[in-house]
Amino acid sequence: MGLLRGLLIVALTVFSWAALAQDVQGVAVAAHPEEGFQACHGSSADGTLNCARTKCQSEHGQGCLRVRWCYPAGYSGTMSYLANREVTQLSFLCGAPSEAGLLRMLAGECAAIEEATECRLMVMWAPDGSESERQDLLGKNTSP
Secondary structure, three states: OHHHHHHHHHHHHHHHHHHHHHHOOEEEEEEEOOOEEEEEEEOOHHHHHHHHHHHHHHHHOOOOEEEEEEOOOOEEEEEEEEEOOEEEEEEEEEEEOOHHHHHHHHHHHHHHOOOOOEEEEEEEEOOOOOEEEOOOEEEOOOOO
8 A cells, every 4th residue: 555655746846847848838039130139938848939030020120039938937137237338238137036126137147247337127028038128227337
């Protein structure tokens, strides 16, 4: 009876892990060097990256590149930074355990970019794939 009970517990645990794994998604980002970016959430790297690139191409035209895959997605976001009052670069970070963690990660990256005068969170994605446009100042607000 003890062996049967042990096997039942192992089987239930394996099935529980499999069910949880199906709910976990990754995030993929594709970007056009001059026009913008798009993201998709999904369970496979290649399929989700292709989804992001297809969305990017339909929005911004040819030239979109698959730039980021993160699994699990966690809280993810896109930060822009300014140098001499012009957007110089976009940075994509993913996998943060919380919204506050994502903001701290991006603020740390901003602090490390010497030429940045201002950094802002542009878009945040929650682990479930929901997207919100943001304007959170992440540091170095030296612009007039």
